[in-house]
Amino acid sequence: MDERERALGAAHRLATEFLGTLDERPVWPRADLEEMLGAFGGALPEHGADPTSVVEAMARLADPGLVAIPGGRFFGFVIGGTHPAALAADWLVSAWDQNSGSSKLTPTTVAMERAAGQWMLELLGLPDGASVGFVTGGQVANFTCLNAARTAVLARAGWDLATRGMRSSPSLRVVVGADRHGSIDRALRFLGFGTDEITVVDADDQGRMRVEALETALTDGDGPLIVCLQAGEVHTGAFDDFEALVPVAKRHDAWVHVDGAFGLWAAASPSLRRLTAGMAQADSWATDAHKTLNVPYDCGMAIVRDPADSIAAFRTGGDYLIYSGLDPWDVTPELSRRARGVPAWAVLRSLGSSGVAELVDRLHTNAVAMAVGLADIPGLEVLNDVVYTQVMFRLESDAATRALGEEILAEGTAAVTGAEWRGRAALRCSMSSWATTSADIALTVDAFRRLIFEVHSHTRG
Structure with missing residues (x-):
């Protein structure tokens, strides 16, 4: 040996x-x-x-410093536990050591990524032929899509960004919802947009963009336009009304981008697909397979309806590089990278379309069960409509809510993370792991029931 x-x-x-x-x-x-x-x-x-x-x-x-993220009771942030097929495939990815930017250099891993991308388009009901770029995560997926969007809408206005740059370009408008994820603003900052340049549209009590507010916002301006919608608000799990919002944006010739880091996968479930109705009419979509699909970290997907828009934004030069039409480095910011799409291929092949639907349904069922259990605890209030995988809750005071969050982490049964919703402290439980069972939910609810007594004693004392 x-x-x-x-x-x-x-x-x-x-x-x-x-x-x-x-x-x-x-x-x-x-x-x-x-x-x-x-x-x-x-x-x-x-x-x-x-x-x-x-x-x-x-x-x-x-x-001592490791977190039990792969287990069934990690409910913090939105982090899935790695599926066995994805974990094993990821080990092989490291052993194979393929630089997966070019199909000429590494045809096996590029083929697996292309197949996985096609499967995802089918599962999510997105346009056949769209480009699927495998990137590091949801943040870079949003950046990648919005970079393609910026290049495309400026081209429509007669401006070639690749040759003329941004300095004297037409003024570009970006419209977002009030409860968008922070990765949207961060991606826009990477692209040169300050917060003062972003138009924020009002949202309802669940974080969904208001249709009439979008109409008003778009009527008040002109010029190249990008509208960012959301599939799965990170606190409530709510989905924007794509059937109503996308046509409004399209009437104003907007590029529509959907941030669906974990929510895009609702489209794979026949029982939850209604949440994404109209989503396929957008121009780009961002998601993150380490969340709902349960692959290891480093596997986001940037999906763009027209691959030509991706190529215009990302194709590079270099006489030593080998081009073959549409390679991974044509649709993402990277040249050299690991074959991050291979674990996605493995978990999709392991589950099949019915298995993916069953996984998504189970995550939702677990979230509903958690909400029911928590709502049965005196003094604890569930704050959101549990339409997908997120459960947000609180005690009567901010101090007690924050103390409960600290106690559950110290006690060790489960992990939930803190949030703030409409100016008040909250705790957020995200159902993202294939490993979570009904027993995990029962253990977690029992732990909260025990800990609330201690929290009340401390905060009132």
Whole structure:
């Protein structure tokens, strides 16, 4: 057995041991950053070490600072637990070590990504032939789509962005909802737009853009236009009314972008597809497979209706590069990258269309069950209509709500994260993991029921 085999064997054993602890270990880490820096930092040793011993020491030192994200009771942020097929495929991606920008260089992984992209278009009811660029996550997916949008709407106005730049370009309007995700503003900042240049449209009590408010906003201006809509508000899970909003935007010749980091996948479920009605009439869509599809991190998708718009924004030069029509580096910001779409291919092939629908339905069912259990606890209020996978709740005061959030993390049964909704503190539970069971929900509800008594005692004392 050579050095590589020994190191891989140790990694497999240690990974299996970690995954075997998920049901019992505290969900939140038991060490902070300073402790982990103490474990891993210090001066770089002068002499190296055997790879196997490095892997074994790494796992031992890391354990207190690891979060049980792959388990069934991590409900923080919107983070899925990795599906077995995706995890195994991801290991192979690292072993294969393919630079997956060009189909001429790495035809296997590019073919797998192209197949996975086509499957996604079919599952989500999006236009056949759209470009699917695999990027790092939802943030870069939004950036990638909005970059294509900026290039395209300026081209419609007779402005070639690639040659003439932005300095003297026509004034471009960007319209967003009041409850958009922060990654939209951040993507726009990357593209040169300040917050003063963004038109914000009012939203309802669930975070859905108001149709009449969009109509008013678009009537008040002219010029190249991008409208950003949302599939799955990050606190409430609510979906914009695409059937009403997209036609309004199109009447004003807008490029319509949909941020659907986790919500786009509702279209794969026959019972939830109604939430995305009209979404396919947009021009671009962003999503993140590490959320609802449960692949490892580093797998967002930027989907653009017309691949020519992606190519106009991203195709690069270089006489040493090999072009073949439509390669990954033609539709994303990267040249060199790992084959991040392979785990998506693996989980889609493992589940099939019915399995994806069942996964999405199960996440929604779990969210409803969690909301029902929490609402049965005296003094706890569920704040949103649970239409998808998000549950938001609070106690009677901000102090008690924040204290409850701290207590559940310290107690260790589950992880939920804090939020603020309409000026008041809240806690947010996101159902994103294939591993969550009804027993996980029951354990979490029981933990909250126990902890609320302690919180009331402290905050009232």
